[in-house]
Each structure stands twice: as structure tokens, then as C-alpha cells.
Amino acid sequence: MSSLTVKDLTKSFGATPVLTGVELHVPSGSLTALLGPSGCGKTTLLRLIAGFDDPDTGSVIVGDRVVTGGGRSVAARRRGIGFVPQEGGLFPHLTVAANISFGLPRRQRRDGARVRELLALVGLDPSLAERAPHQLSGGQQQRVALARALAPEPSLVLLDEPFSSLDAALRDETRAAVARALTASGATAVLVTHDQAEALSMADQVAVLRGGRLVQLTDPRTLYRRPSDLDVATFVGEAVVLDADVRDGLAHCVLGDLACELATGDAVPDGRARVLLRPEQLRLAAPSPSARVARVRTVDFYGHDSRVWLDLPDGRSVSARLDGADVPAVGDEVSITVRGAALAFPVTGAPAGYAAVVGAS
């Protein structure tokens, strides 16, 4: 297993820049998620790492071997990088066993034991070995595609939105199986996804791409709690974003005076700022004069938790995420308190005193 280092990678298609100066380091044996909206260049980055396309400038280093850079490029087939495409990409004319053993040396291709071992690694029954790809479910196809990629023991595995074509239940199950298989094989992996929950739950570190640039590379907790800007914040999870006036480390906003800090952890300079809260930071209680009072507009009940939309006295609304059975009814008056500190992003020139709510899922 090897680490992956990407240095100053740039790629344009015609006059359209797709990637601009991307820097990335994936430690050996870890899983990094490339997270970004569609069209941000994440699949292009993956194809450059795999060697299917060549970058305009920059280098790709696997372990201590430069595979792209300095005008030279190692052919995809000599890189030892496994690839799992979006819909699995199983060869339709080959059985499951022949697909899995495709990349093995000729002598080992007949070895049924190796195929069974790989099927077991991805959590599939060995009886599937003689099936044709179209006889498998979408999730099974993805697992076979992973087994095929892992078979030649690559130094790195790339997964291009492997779960996006699966329905919700199958996606969770397949995700878990793939995570187990990657851990068991100790592979270094890069997973492309536009699903923030997938990135946060599976990855050791998350690289957020936007408009062809890498905007943040960090572990999932830091990414969620201390996103580098509000766009990242709203992209990686639901957010309550409010305009505030910061004085002496306190943000004065429609929800009261909140403790706040910068994403770097430093104290916030006085002045206008936009503050970020996560819906689960809002607590509701019976109305009391000491806290802000709001009226419950709608309740989205999910079973394990609920999202409550609240109308504030000034006509704005915010959402709160509540767990347990203690959910207010529509029309109830409740008071809002905030747990933990808000994250402040100082602004210049924006009008104060208005609240915006952005929900992203």
C-alpha cells in the first residue's frame, strides 16, 4: 500500500479550466473522500490519477514513484491503481469469476480459491461466481467491481461515485460492505462522491472541491464543525446562517447573544459577521421571558429524529433538529436556546439584522 500525493495539478478541456492547482495528500492505508457538487472536476481528478487522461501541468506521485509529472506519464496499465467506475462497469460478456480474475496473471486466472477469497472479502456468496453481471443486483455489481479492482493488489484504489446509482437501503448496505473490504485489504482509497453524509461517514479525510479548486482538506469532524467558509458549511450539512453584530466576543443576532469563534479557533474581531449554527445546536423549551420565543410552523418527523421549522417574531424562520419523542406540535410557542458556540465569518459591507436560513441535505 502506498500514499498518494498530487501536486499543483491543472487541467483544461479546450478553453474551459476543469482543475486549477489541486494539491492533495492521501496517507497510506487511509480513505479520502473527494466531495463536491457535480461538475466540480472530481471525476476528472480521479481520471488523471488513474492515468486515463494526462494533466496540463502538475504531478501525481504514488508512494515514492512519480507516475505523472515532468513531461512524463506512466501508462494506466503500469500504475497499479485499481478503478471502480460509477455503475460498476463489469465486462458484460464475462462471468463474475472472469471479471474478478481479469487483472490476475494468466496462471492465477483459473484459481477458483482466489476468486472465492475476493468474493468473501467484499461480502458476497461464492455461488455467485458463475453468474453473468446482468444477473446481479446493482449493489452486488458494485461489490464485484471492487473485488475486481482489489484482485491484483493495487497500491491505490479509486472509486468513482460507486453508490450513486443504488437505492437508499442498498446504498447503506453496500457502503458498509465496501468499507469493510477496504479496511480488511488495507488499501489506500480515494472515493469520489457528491453525498456529504457518505463522505463524512466513510472517510478518514475529506477533500472538498469547488469549481476545480480544492477548498478544504481535513478530517470529517473538523470539516463539519469548522468549515473554511459558508459555502463549504452549507454543502457538508444543514446550516442555520444568521447575520450578527460581534462585540466583545459575543454575536448579537435574532437568537440572542451567542458565544462565537473563528474557524481557526481565534477570537472574533468586532464588527459585522455571519454566524453559522447547526440545527442540532438549537434547543427548544417552554416559553420563558429569558429566551427568544418562536412559533412552530411545521414538523418533519423522521422517526429517529425530527426537523422543526420555527417562525421567529421578526418573520424569519430557522430549523432545529430534535431527537427523541419530545417534539412540539405545530402552532406551539417555544423558546430557543443555543448549545455550544457559533462559528463566525466576518463580513464587510453586508446589511446587519437579517437572518437567512440555508438547509442542505
Add this chain to the structure above:
Amino acid sequence: MTLALAVAVAALALLPLGYIAAYTIDVGWSGIQELVLRPRVGELLWNTARLVFGTVLCCAVLGVGAAWLVERSSVPGRRIWHVLLVAPLAVPAFVNSYAWISLLPGFDTYAGALLVVTLSYFPFVYLPVAATFRGLDPALEETARGLGLSSWAVFRRVQLPQLRVALLGGSLLVALHLLAEFGALQMLRYPTFTTAIYDQYRATFNGPGATMLAGVLVLLCLALLLAELRLRGRRGYARTARGAARPGRPVALRGLTVPALAGLGALVVLALVVPLVSLAWWMSRGASTSFDWPALTTTTGTTLGLAAVAAAATTAMALPVAWLAVRSRGRLTTLLERSTYLGSAVPGIVVALALVTISIRATPWLYQTVPVLLAAYAILFLPRAIVTVRAGVEQSPPLYDDVAASLGSSAPDRLRRITLPLLAPGIGAGAALVFLAVVTELTATLLLAPTGTTTLATAFWSASSALEYGAAAPYAVIMVLLSAPATVLLSRDARRGLTP
């Protein structure tokens, strides 16, 4: 490399057109006036036009009527009728013509020609229209009924507009085939451009008269082709609902069942039973006299061999064109693909005439050799191979190449283990289609086959031209038998829709 090959293939396909164009420029305006603007050409134009018009009209009525009965009405035995209505395609038009004229020698009139070519070509309308009927969303029909429309009004106001593309497409196909038809009309002694070109060629070899007639014929074909392209550009009506269409409930015929059955029966009798019975009759007559079995065996062998080589060569030529059309879609590759379609719209008689003249002038050592004949087959039948090979290339997206490369597979290894296995069905189907087309090809073979080489079609032709109907019959029977499997495939493919 691939591009160079594709360009070469397209150039070959355009060779006859280029020859006609160059010759026309060579002849000059005064020559054109003298050769084209004369009463004989007007006569041929009138003959051709009224035959094309009449045939297209009859085929449209028969095709749509039969398709509606089979796909949308409660007529008994719909699947059997479907097969029987496609089956006339297995009988080449010139064999059909022979069957009728040998039974009814007085059939060499406009009405006779109209009947024979209509019976041979109506499946070209029937097949696409039946497929469209099957694809129609029954919800539309039900909605129209719910709005109070009668069966006839539903057909006229809801179904007919949706059939427009299939109907016009099928009609153009009939017209194009008819412009290129030579054998059937020559046998019925109905003079059109193709037969006139042939007679001119026989009389004066490659005189300017034949070439200028060919020029007029090519113009007619190009006009039709242009119409077809425009039509395809504005293709169809999208079904707005998602999901699979439910099969519709057939319209009950009640008292009209017997007339409907009688109509379908009459059509099948005329289009299929008459030619087959006629063939059987002449077979028995021929068998009672002495028959040259060794000649039949050699001729069959020659035909099969020629068809196999032509199928292989044509499919090989189709590969680079189809590959580029899918993998590097662009203006140039589309142009290359279209060129092959354009080239094959040129009637066989014109292709043959062009190749005879070019080979005599440019490459005398190739004149009357198998390669020139193979080139003619390729020009005529390339689109059949390209369509199927193209579908195969579409089954093998570049993604598989990338994945195989990431697994360490080299380019030749990928070709052997991924690309070829995925292309194989398309290549096989394309080769089969070309093979079957060559087996029954008459016109180009007649002009281009090396001396002493006879195929089933030319052997049949020389026997029946000499009015030796009994001696001709066995060759026709073998051609029909060889064409039958393709016809069964055609009908089965379309029949899948009938079983929900």
C-alpha cells in the same frame, strides 16, 4: 490510421456517384441537352414516375391496413399473420416477377408491374408501421375514446398522425428500391430507367447514352434520399409518460372478422402462395425433364463462396467507419458515415456501369475480376453492415477499456479480451445481412461477374430469359430457402412485442 481507412471506405462508396458527376461535366451542357432532353427519356420518366407513385400508394394502403389488423384488431391468428406478411421478403422481386409472368404470359402491362412490385415491397411499409402501432401508447387511444371518438376517428385523428414517420419512411424505402429495381421489371418488359440503361449498355457497352440515363436516375434517388434525411431529422413524437407502455386492448371486429380474414388471406395468397406454387409447379416440370444437378451444385457453391467473401470484406470495411462514428463523433465522421449511405442509394445498375467503365479505363487488369464484383457488393450493402457493427460498438463504451487498462491489460490484450468479444455479435449480424443480400443480388453481378462465373441469381436469370422456366426454378428455390432464415429473424424480432 482508423481515420485513413474510413476515408478510403467512404471514397470507395462515393466512387460511382463521382464517376457519374465527372462524366456529366465531361459531356457538357450541349451533350446533356442532346442525350437527356429527348422524348425517350420523357417516356422513361413517365413510366418510372407512375410506377413509383402507384406502388407507393398501394404499398401504403396494404401496409397500414394489414398492420392495423394484425396489431390493433381482434383478427384471429395475429402472430401467424405477422410471419406470413413478412415472409414475401424471402422471395426476391425478380423471382416473384418470374412466378407471375411464367403463369400468366400476358402480364407485361403497367397493371402487371404494379401488382408484382407491390406484392414484393409492401412489407417495407408493413414492418415499420406495425412496429409503430405496437409502440403507440394505448393510453392515448383510451383518452380519445373517453372523449367520445369512434374507432375510425381514433385511427384518423390519433393513430395516423403518429404513424406518419414510419409510413413515410417505409414509402421512401419502397420508392428507392423501385428506382433501383431491374430484374422484376425487365422480366415484365416494363421499361424504366434501369432496364433502359441495361439495354443501352448491352447495345453500345459504355456509351454516353447509358451514363446520362444513369445520371437522371441518380438524381431521382438523391432527391428521395434528401427527403428521407429531412424526415429523419424531424423524427417522431415522444411519449410523454414514463415507464413501459401497456399493450393495448385490440379493437373487436365482430361482423367484420370474416372480411378482414378474407382480405389478409387474399394478400398472402397473392404475395406468397402464388410465387411458391408457381415455383413448385416449374420445379416439378423441370424435374420431369432432365435437370443439370452438377451445375446447380457448382453455382450454389460459387454463390455461397462469393457471398462469404463479400460479407467478410464488407464487414471489415464497415468497422472503421462504425467505430469512428461512435467513438469520435464529429462532423467529419458523420460525413464519412453518411457518404456510405449515399453511395448505397445508387442503384446497382449504376454502380455496375461505373465500375465497368472505371476498371476498363484505370485498371484494365482488374476488369471482370472478383475484386471489382466485391467492391460493387461493398458499395451496395455497406450500410447494412455499418448499422449492426455500430450497434456493437455502442455496446462497448470506452469505460471498459479504461477499467481493463487499470487492471494492467495492454492494448492488444484489451482488443482480444474486451473489444472483439463485445463487437462479435454486431459483426456477425452485419456479415449475415450482407451475405444474404449478396446471395440474391442480380443486377451488379450480371454486369460485373467474371466470364464463366455464375451465381444463383445470374443462372436463374439466363434460364428464365431464355424462357426455360423449369430449368430456372431450382435456382429460385435455393435463393428463397437461403433468404428464409433472415426473414424469420425479422419477423421474430418484431413479434416480441405481441407477447406482453
